[in-house]
Amino acid sequence: MTVNVERNLSPPGVDLGRFPSRGRARALALARHLGGLVALLLASSVVVFLSLQLAPGSPESVLFGQQQVPDAVREAVRARYHLDDPVPLQYLNWLAGVLQGDFGVSIAYQQPVSTRIGDAAATTVLLAGYALVLILLVGVGLGALAALRPGRVDGLVTLLTGVAVATPTFVAATLLLSYFAVELGWFPVYGPGTGLLDRLWHLTLPAVALTIWAASFVARVTRAAMREQLAGEHVETARARGLAERHVIRRHVFRNALVPITTVAGLQAAGLIVGTVVVDQIFQLGGLGQLLVTAVNQSDFPMVQAICLLLVCAFVLVNTGVDLLYRVLDPRLRAAAGARR
Numbered sequence: 001m002t003v004n005v006e007r008n009l010s011p012p013g014v015d016l017g018r019f020p021s022r023g024r025a026r027a028l029a030l031a032r033h034l035g036g037l038v039a040l041l042l043a044s045s046v047v048v049f050l051s052l053q054l055a056p057g058s059p060e061s062v063l064f065g066q067q068q069v070p071d072a073v074r075e076a077v078r079a080r081y082h083l084d085d086p087v088p089l090q091y092l093n094w095l096a097g098v099l100q101g102d103f104g105v106s107i108a109y110q111q112p113v114s115t116r117i118g119d120a121a122a123t124t125v126l127l128a129g130y131a132l133v134l135i136l137l138v139g140v141g142l143g144a145l146a147a148l149r150p151g152r153v154d155g156l157v158t159l160l161t162g163v164a165v166a167t168p169t170f171v172a173a174t175l176l177l178s179y180f181a182v183e184l185g186w187f188p189v190y191g192p193g194t195g196l197l198d199r200l201w202h203l204t205l206p207a208v209a210l211t212i213w214a215a216s217f218v219a220r221v222t223r224a225a226m227r228e229q230l231a232g233e234h235v236e237t238a239r240a241r242g243l244a245e246r247h248v249i250r251r252h253v254f255r256n257a258l259v260p261i262t263t264v265a266g267l268q269a270a271g272l273i274v275g276t277v278v279v280d281q282i283f284q285l286g287g288l289g290q291l292l293v294t295a296v297n298q299s300d301f302p303m304v305q306a307i308c309l310l311l312v313c314a315f316v317l318v319n320t321g322v323d324l325l326y327r328v329l330d331p332r333l334r335a336a337a338g339a340r341r
Contacts, residue, residue: 104302139215143222164216173209190284225257266322
């Protein structure tokens with residue numbers, strides 16, 4: 001006689017076959033994340049578009065200024081930029097172009113916006129990536145050193161990070177530029193450089209300027225998180241079992257401290273998007289920051305819209321990536337998500 005174990009073990013009125021499998025649950029969770037990401041990006045695009053609509057001036061006023069032009073020319077400009085359309089229709093036309101990689105035509109340069117921002121975006125991405133690597137290496141390294149070496153080393157790291165945290169990015173950039181570039185001549189004063197190695201050389205001082213504050217903050221969080229783990233009973237148990245100190249630090253201390261470290265590192269990575277605007281302008285790197293400032297001064301609405309949208313999307317994507325990374329680092333979050341389902 002065949003016994004249906006699944007049916008016998010299931011509570012009355014509950015069909016276990018209706019529960020999703022683990023793979024299906026993960027797919028549903030991923031779909032929810034992607035849906036939320038799309039909704040957030042759409043909301044961000046609406047805010048970016050409407051904020052420029054509320055700004056003073058218009059494309060025709062920027063193009064013509066105080067000049068008297070024929071009505072036919074003015075109507076042609078209004079038709080080109082869809083200024084006579086209702087605002088919702090203007091947004092839909094703009095969004096449709098953005099989804100196809102068309103951000104419109106620059107008012108100041110009379111060129112496609114995507115053509116102008118291509119090289120600038122590459123410089124900004126390289127600068128942010130360079131700075132993020134330095135932040136992780138310096139911040140996590142100093143924090144771990146301070147946690148594992150109490151006493152003079154810990155005091156010195158705490159003092160240095162305390163001073164660095166109090167130093168704004170634009171002050172650090174100005175000091176680095178004045179001393180290492182102008183006074184000593186070790187680094188280029190301005191410009192993005194040509195070729196990968198030369199560009200990295202030109203971006204070193206800007207990346208260091210972005211690193212000083214952020215790495216100090218990461219170091220303090222790393223030190224506190226690892227100190228908390230070092231004082232835990234699980235570490236004492238691991239040492240009592242005779243495990244090597246390297247194994248204890250790597251598997252039981254650093255690994256458990258990764259969640260707060262990842263949190264603050266993700267925040268700093270998102271903050272780099274704003275920080276590059278300031279540093280880019282100081283070092284004249286020709287990235288999105290300098291292009292944004294120039295576009296604002298010239299009232300180049302399509303250019304400002306495109307750059308703001310790219311920066312906001314980058315910020316949202318970085319935060320979403322960090323949120324997904326939590327689930328990989330901390331199994332408790334996956335278990336909590338599964339319990340909610």
